[in-house]
Amino acid sequence: MSVLALARTVARARPAPRLALALSTQSKSLHTLPELDYAYDALEPHISGQIMKLHHTKHHQTYVNGLNAAEESYAKAPSPKAQILLQPALKFNGGGHINHSLFWKNLAPPSAGGGVLSPGPLKDAIDADFGGLDALKKQLNAATAAIQGSGWGWLAYNDATKKLEVVTTANQDPLLTHVPLVGIDIWEHAFYLQYFNVKPDYLNAIWNVINFKEAERRYLEAAK
Amino acid sequence: MSAAHTLPDLPYPYDALEPFISRQIMELHHKKHHQTYVTALNSAEQAYAKTSSPKERIALQAALKFNGGGHINHSLFWKNLAPAASESKGNGGALKDGPLKTAILESFGSFDAFKKEFNTTTAGIQGSGWGWLGLNPSTKRLDIVTTANQDPLLTHVPIIGVDIWEHAFYLQYLNVKVDYLNAIWNVINFDEAEKRYLEGKGSKL
Numbered sequence: 477m478s479v480l481a482l483a484r485t486v487a488r489a490r491p492a493p494r495l496a497l498a499l500s501t502q503s504k505s506l507h508t509l510p511e512l513d514y515a516y517d518a519l520e521p522h523i524s525g526q527i528m529k530l531h532h533t534k535h536h537q538t539y540v541n542g543l544n545a546a547e548e549s550y551a552k553a554p555s556p557k558a559q560i561l562l563q564p565a566l567k568f569n570g571g572g573h574i575n576h577s578l579f580w581k582n583l584a585p586p587s588a589g590g591g592v593l594s595p596g597p598l599k600d601a602i603d604a605d606f607g608g609l610d611a612l613k614k615q616l617n618a619a620t621a622a623i624q625g626s627g628w629g630w631l632a633y634n635d636a637t638k639k640l641e642v643v644t645t646a647n648q649d650p651l652l653t654h655v656p657l658v659g660i661d662i663w664e665h666a667f668y669l670q671y672f673n674v675k676p677d678y679l680n681a682i683w684n685v686i687n688f689k690e691a692e693r694r695y696l697e698a699a700k
Numbered sequence: 701m702s703a704a705h706t707l708p709d710l711p712y713p714y715d716a717l718e719p720f721i722s723r724q725i726m727e728l729h730h731k732k733h734h735q736t737y738v739t740a741l742n743s744a745e746q747a748y749a750k751t752s753s754p755k756e757r758i759a760l761q762a763a764l765k766f767n768g769g770g771h772i773n774h775s776l777f778w779k780n781l782a783p784a785a786s787e788s789k790g791n792g793g794a795l796k797d798g799p800l801k802t803a804i805l806e807s808f809g810s811f812d813a814f815k816k817e818f819n820t821t822t823a824g825i826q827g828s829g830w831g832w833l834g835l836n837p838s839t840k841r842l843d844i845v846t847t848a849n850q851d852p853l854l855t856h857v858p859i860i861g862v863d864i865w866e867h868a869f870y871l872q873y874l875n876v877k878v879d880y881l882n883a884i885w886n887v888i889n890f891d892e893a894e895k896r897y898l899e900g901k902g903s904k905l
Contacts, residue, residue, distance in 0.1 A: 534875040568826040624766040625828040625849035626866075647827035664828075664866035665875065673732040673867065 539572030737770030
């Protein structure tokens with residue numbers, strides 16, 4: 477597939493004839509479900525252990541499985557038409573895997589700093605571009621709640637303007653126009669068991685477990 | 701000028717579709733989700749009535765489509781559900797011999813084949829949306845189609861709609877969409893579906 481995928485496969489190469497064959501034709505790296513950095517119940521009471529477990533072991537796992545299957549099919553696709561037919565599966569499952577992988581890392585238990593925006597470059601940028609964390613929360617929550625269907629709300633870095641912005645993506649579309657700093661899943665499976673239809677309560681609660689340290693890491697990486 | 705839209709009552713109690721769709725889901729779905737579409741549709745229409753330019757009107761299209769579609773879709777949905785015949789509670793799930801059954805068999809070969817295709821197609825929606833059995837107004841044949849989010853079905857006459865937004869099933873079926881899609885067939889109101897089918901076939905569209 478891509479040079480990047482090939483490089484990744486080489487970096488992970490183990491002595492295995494099947495892998496060697498794969499390298500010689502198309503690169504196929506098997507995607508896997510990343511582990512969480514915290515226990516399923518670690519984000520309580522803000523996000524329940526029941527939701528975290530289902531969200532990780534069922535929903536994200538399904539995207540990983542779907543992505544691997546789609547990539548396998550893509551490697552065998554005999555024509556542009558056949559490849560194009562596979563695009564929705566690749567985008568949906570690939571996006572689902574990307575988005576959720578980012579999500580788990582931009583959440584953290586309060587005991588590990590979740591919810592705390594320490595003084596530093598990210599805080600300075602939030603102050604400059606939004607007028608403060610409260611204003612950011614208000615804007616991001618409003619934009620995310622307003623998504624008409626399933627999707628994600630993002631605090632994102634615009635590389636052209638060098639500014640932070642609030643953006644949204646639909647369904648499992650990955651964020652491509654900006655660098656993702658903080659993603660918030662607003663698919664109903666992300667909150668319904670705990671918050672039912674009351675999206676604003678979920679959106680208020682999640683700020684207690686946002687991993688601003690990770691967000692700042694992403695910001696510094698993007699801004700350099 | 702136009703009367704405000706209102707939340708239609710369900711034709712059955714909130715627990716009437718159990719064990720296939722829980723009372724808890726029906727209550728939230730009707731009193732919260734559908735009500736929200738009705739309220740927001742009224743707001744959007746009020747705002748639309750006050751617009752004075754095409755640009756302003758176009759800016760309101762998203763709100764009208766989302767909330768209008770949500771109201772249309774859910775209004776159809778409640779009516780195409782009924783308490784289960786298998787529970788001796790009503791006519792839900794019972795497809796009698798008649799024009800609709802004949803058309804389903806003609807278009808899909810068997811009822812099971814129809815159900816399988818419907819469920820697979822609906823489960824395949826990438827996001828929120830609806831699965832539909834629709835009557836194609838040009839060919840007068842039955843098709844399985846889907847709509848995204850709250851888009852109303854415009855290309856076909858809606859015969860049966862199934863809500864696959866997660867709020868429609870998650871509290872009871874969690875992530876296991878297929879179990880919900882299998883269960884719901886026990887409470888599909890085929891009498892209402894046949895009524896729509898005959899109306900659609902008789903229409904000059």
